[in-house]
Amino acid sequence: MHARSALFDLYGDHLRTRASQAPVAALVRLLAPVGIAAPAVRTAVSRMVLQGWLEPVALPDGRGYRATDQAARRLDEAHARIYDRRDEPWDGHWHLVLISPPGDRSSRARLRADLAYLGYAELADHVWVGPAANAELPGALARAGATARTARARDVDPSPVAAWDLAALRASYDGWPALAERIVAEHLGAHADPDEAAFAARFHLVHEWRKFLFADPGLPAEVLPADWPRRTAAGRFDAEAQRLQPAADRFVARCLP
Secondary structure: OOHHHHHHHHHHHHHOOOOOEEEHHHHHHHHHHHOOOHHHHHHHHHHHHHOOOEEEEEEOOEEEEEEOHHHHHHHHHHHHHHHOOOOOOOOOOEEEEEEEOOOOHHHHHHHHHHHHHOOOEEEEOOEEEEOOOOOOHHHHHHHHOOEEEEEEEOOOOOOHHHHOOHHHHHHHHHHHHHHHHHHHHHHHOOOOOHHHHHHHHHHHHHHHHHOHHHHOOOOOHHHOOOOOOHHHHHHHHHHHHHHHHHHHHHHHHHHOO
């Protein structure tokens, strides 16, 4: 687990209801049980400030960091996709994005990752497709220094569904119950403090589940197989996350001033 990803998880899952801010010392305390060392936390915080995700703030217990408006929008969107899943009605149109890519490799890699997170897949060179327009697309393009034209299309041949590796996604969903059981068992047995153990177990559980945000574009039911396993896997995640939450919340409260 990378420190940057862990910080996103921490702010999104535990600090949203706590003014989206915390002292540096608290961030270090909270990430220690999941294996993130203090120097890595501080380095990741500095990079996230430069990238516009965090901003410094003076707190009663010392210097801290708060999620920026940009980060808050991303965290709220991610939270909705993780916990408030709804099958949105689909009008049958695909959203096409014809991109003029940035010149440098790192910006192109960043743009590809952002587009995948937003639910798009590359249909052809510099042509991306999604099941619907995403309000975060302009921001992703701007951060990478790219521009794009967009279009809506009902009849796309061959079907854009082939742009996503649904076989691999199905396998990941099918394997989720066993993975979730292993994650929880490992962490509950690795910490003497039961609240810390629940926090670490739930943190890793959410971290692994969050990977589906990048892998699953949220395709409408109309284009998915009738036995698509997303709902079953989500139910298992919800049950474990809710079971561990009270103890995890107690640990967070102890770490925060």
